[in-house]
Amino acid sequence: MKVLVPVKRVVDYNVKIRVKADNSGVDLANVKMSMNPFDEIAVEEAVRLKEAGKADEIIAVSVGPAQAQDVLRTALAMGADRAILITVDGTVEPLTVAKLLKGVVADVAPELVILGKQAIDDDANQTGQMLSALLGWSQATFASEIELGDGTAKVTREIDDGLQAIEVKLPAIVTADLRLNEPRYASLPNIMKAKKKPFETKEPGDYGVTVERRLNVLRVEEPSQREAGIKVSSAAELIDKLKNEAGVI
Amino acid sequence: MAILLFAEHDNASLSEQTAKALTAASQIGGDVDILIAGKSASAAAEAAAKLSGVRKVLLAESEALEQRLAEAAAALIVSLAPEYDTILAPATTSGKNVLPRVAALLDVMQVSEVTEVVSADTFKRPIYAGNAIEVVQPTDATKVLTVRTAGFAAATDGGSAEVSPIDAPSNGSDLSSFIKNIQTESDRPELNSAKIIVSGGRALGSEDKFNEVITPLADKLGAAVGASRAAVDAGYAANDLQVGQTGKVVAPDLYIACGISGAIQHLAGMKDSKIIVAINTDEDAPIFQVADYGIVGDLFDILPELARQL
Ligand SMILES: Cc1cc2nc3c(=O)[nH]c(=O)nc-3n(C[C@H](O)[C@H](O)[C@H](O)COP(=O)(O)OP(=O)(O)OC[C@H]3O[C@@H](n4cnc5c(N)ncnc54)[C@H](O)[C@@H]3O)c2cc1C
Numbered sequence: 001m002k003v004l005v006p007v008k009r010v011v012d013y014n015v016k017i018r019v020k021a022d023n024s025g026v027d028l029a030n031v032k033m034s035m036n037p038f039d040e041i042a043v044e045e046a047v048r049l050k051e052a053g054k055a056d057e058i059i060a061v062s063v064g065p066a067q068a069q070d071v072l073r074t075a076l077a078m079g080a081d082r083a084i085l086i087t088v089d090g091t092v093e094p095l096t097v098a099k100l101l102k103g104v105v106a107d108v109a110p111e112l113v114i115l116g117k118q119a120i121d122d123d124a125n126q127t128g129q130m131l132s133a134l135l136g137w138s139q140a141t142f143a144s145e146i147e148l149g150d151g152t153a154k155v156t157r158e159i160d161d162g163l164q165a166i167e168v169k170l171p172a173i174v175t176a177d178l179r180l181n182e183p184r185y186a187s188l189p190n191i192m193k194a195k196k197k198p199f200e201t202k203e204p205g206d207y208g209v210t211v212e213r214r215l216n217v218l219r220v221e222e223p224s225q226r227e228a229g230i231k232v233s234s235a236a237e238l239i240d241k242l243k244n245e246a247g248v249i
Numbered sequence: 250m251a252i253l254l255f256a257e258h259d260n261a262s263l264s265e266q267t268a269k270a271l272t273a274a275s276q277i278g279g280d281v282d283i284l285i286a287g288k289s290a291s292a293a294a295e296a297a298a299k300l301s302g303v304r305k306v307l308l309a310e311s312e313a314l315e316q317r318l319a320e321a322a323a324a325l326i327v328s329l330a331p332e333y334d335t336i337l338a339p340a341t342t343s344g345k346n347v348l349p350r351v352a353a354l355l356d357v358m359q360v361s362e363v364t365e366v367v368s369a370d371t372f373k374r375p376i377y378a379g380n381a382i383e384v385v386q387p388t389d390a391t392k393v394l395t396v397r398t399a400g401f402a403a404a405t406d407g408g409s410a411e412v413s414p415i416d417a418p419s420n421g422s423d424l425s426s427f428i429k430n431i432q433t434e435s436d437r438p439e440l441n442s443a444k445i446i447v448s449g450g451r452a453l454g455s456e457d458k459f460n461e462v463i464t465p466l467a468d469k470l471g472a473a474v475g476a477s478r479a480a481v482d483a484g485y486a487a488n489d490l491q492v493g494q495t496g497k498v499v500a501p502d503l504y505i506a507c508g509i510s511g512a513i514q515h516l517a518g519m520k521d522s523k524i525i526v527a528i529n530t531d532e533d534a535p536i537f538q539v540a541d542y543g544i545v546g547d548l549f550d551i552l553p554e555l556a557r558q559l
């Protein structure tokens with residue numbers, strides 16, 4: 001079975017981003033970019049399924065600028081077999097990404113698509129659910145465990161009050177939560193080998209999709225900042241402050 | 250204008266998060282209907298009917314809706330959508346699971362995790378783990394929103410809306426099935442509604458130590474217990490206790506961070522707390538930059554001392 005893994009190029013999770021002074025967006029000039037952390041987990045899961053003999057081909061796909069080929073190369077170095085880059089400049093909203101991915105699914109015919117649960121730039125948490133809706137497939141979001149069965153998958157999901165186990169029919173969409181696995185680092189030989197793996201470049205038009213924005217971003221603002229408070233030296237002093245100054249206990 | 254609020258509940262009771270999302274709905278303005286999708290959920294529906302500011306409560310019951318599985322719940326909401334121009338849900342794992350599916354079926358973009366209603370069609374939402382706030386205006390005819398409830402007060406009781414049973418469409422319900430929930434039983438307050446949270450990080454070192462020092466202090470304060478991702482990953486605390494960008498977003502009156510460094514992903518989940526206390530051996534830990542009161546010291550000395558003196 002084939003597994004499709006969509007990966008997004010985002011600002012590295014260690015970067016402290018800055019809002020532009022004119023409130024038009026976030027300053028991304030010379031900022032380190034990486035694969036979205038949840039997508040690394042998704043790639044890792046696909047590679048483990050292949051290593052376990054349950055998947056036979058892993059296709060990584062990204063929607064983004066030409067530089068997004070870096071994250072696809074990383075996916076190939078981690079163990080994906082081939083990559084597709086759909087080149088688009090500027091912001092692409094989850095609904096558009098989902099429409100493009102639907103086109104890729106039609107071409108590639110995977111039985112399982114594993115996405116990250118959320119991109120850490122837009123924090124949207126939508127694309128997997130939207131793709132599932134557009135395809136009319138089953139969906140299992142926030143997965144912390146995937147067990148493939150015969151025509152079905154049992155997925156453990158992280159929910160607000162604990163964990164939930166569900167069974168989904170294949171083909172299915174799964175989105176990866178943090179505890180699904182610990183992604184591997186690509187080894188140097190694998191990075192070299194990745195350079196020879198098949199790599200295709202596409203345009204949104206190839207899938208009959210026009211890139212349009214549905215959300216008008218009026219402004220991007222700085223969040224309200226907290227001031228650092230004071231240091232206290234003992235438990236007794238802290239209790240006194242919480243009771244008599246802050247009035248919270 | 251009519252608004253449909255997809256309720257968070259467990260069939261037997263209504264979550265406070267529904268009442269908070271109702272406040273956001275009221276700020277948008279218009280008639281608000283609450284949808285209870287569940288099974289044997291009349292108790293939750295009755296509770297929703299008592300909230301003030303509700304026009305009516307729609308009660309849809311079926312096997313697939315008992316746990317609000319995404320495919321069935323989305324099909325239900327889409328069948329009701331023509332009557333509404335705004336569809337919203339609290340940004341719980343259930344709301345986040347179902348609403349984007351609804352949005353795609355309606356061919357609209359969702360606005361995720363609304364923290365402020367600026368006007369009927371303009372909303373604020375955090376991006377980049379809360380390091381920037383986006384002010385967005387959806388242009389689609391139907392607005393689909395999830396609401397980050399920490400910033401909204403719960404709507405109070407005082408209403409007496411009618412509960413109307415409605416049919417649940419069966420499409421989509423054969424795609425997935427519920428097996429079981431593995432819930433962590435606890436008689437502590439829930440993280441999302443607690444006034445005080447005592448939260449532990451990697452520094453706790455083990456599950457035993459976590460329970461030994463965090464629990465007694467939480468008990469003394471009647472507090473909920475939270476944890477950093479590092480503590481959850483290491484197995485010191487259950488996954489549903491994680492606070493942060495990918496865990497729960499909380500805003501209690503008092504948040505006590507113990508042995509937590511203050512990574513941006515953690516701050517994303519707690520920096521809107523009213524008062525923050527940090528206890529950390531490293532005086533340069535970033536958590537101190539957001540703390541109202543800090544103690545530089547060993548939590549294994551300070552926490553038992555706090556519990557003793559309270
Ligand atoms: C995509 C992504 C999402 C993430 N989401 C989240 C999230 O939702 N929530 C979250 O919390 N993290 C999240 N993280 C992880 C985050 O980046 C940090 O790794 C994590 O928060 C660190 O946890 P910590 O503060 O407990 O551990 P550490 O950073 O290791 O800090 C431990 C602290 O304890 C102090 N300490 C040590 N011993 C003592 C002692 N005896 N007494 C007092 N203090 C002591 C140390 O000085 C240190 O400051 C995410 C990361 C990624 C990449």
Ligand SMILES: Nc1ncnc2c1ncn2[C@@H]1O[C@H](COP(=O)(O)O)[C@@H](O)[C@H]1O
Pocket residue numbers: 006007008009036038039042061062063064092094097114115116117118119120122123124125126127128
């Ligand atoms: N531009 C993109 N290219 C490839 N995959 C994407 C893109 N945007 C989102 N995704 C996938 O969808 C997931 C959720 O993203 P989001 O809905 O934006 O939070 C990500 O973790 C990726 O797996």
